[in-house]
Amino acid sequence: MPGYLGLVFNQPVFILLVLLVSLLTYVIVKYGLSRFMILYGRRKFAAMLITGICLKIALDFLYPIVPFEISEFRGIGIIVPGLIANTIQKQGLTITFASTLFLSGATFAIMFAYYLI
Helix, strand or coil, X not given: CHXXXXXXXXXXXXXXXXXXXXXXXXXXXXXXXXXXXXXXXXXXXXXXXXXXXXXXXXXXXXXXXXXXXXXXXXXXXXXXXXXXXHHHHHHCHHHHHHHHHHHHHHHHHHHHHHHHC
């Protein structure tokens, strides 16, 4: 997750959209789907991934403007919100967002330094 977000760290709109989709995925599964289904373990993880994929596809359909530099990362970006939502469920919102942003920034800094050399 931090690797993908590190690749687009210089575009904060995309990071915010991924985090927003992750939060929506968590809320939908936690307070919506789990009222109608028995979700735990692998089922909950699969529900997080599928919900994240559906929300990301819907967002891409509603907001189709993507710069050419990052269009090849759209496939990876579909899975990331579901993974972040699953981590929110395990660790909590604050720890997940803080660690994800910190590690993404560190990844971006390492890649930036590597490409300067």
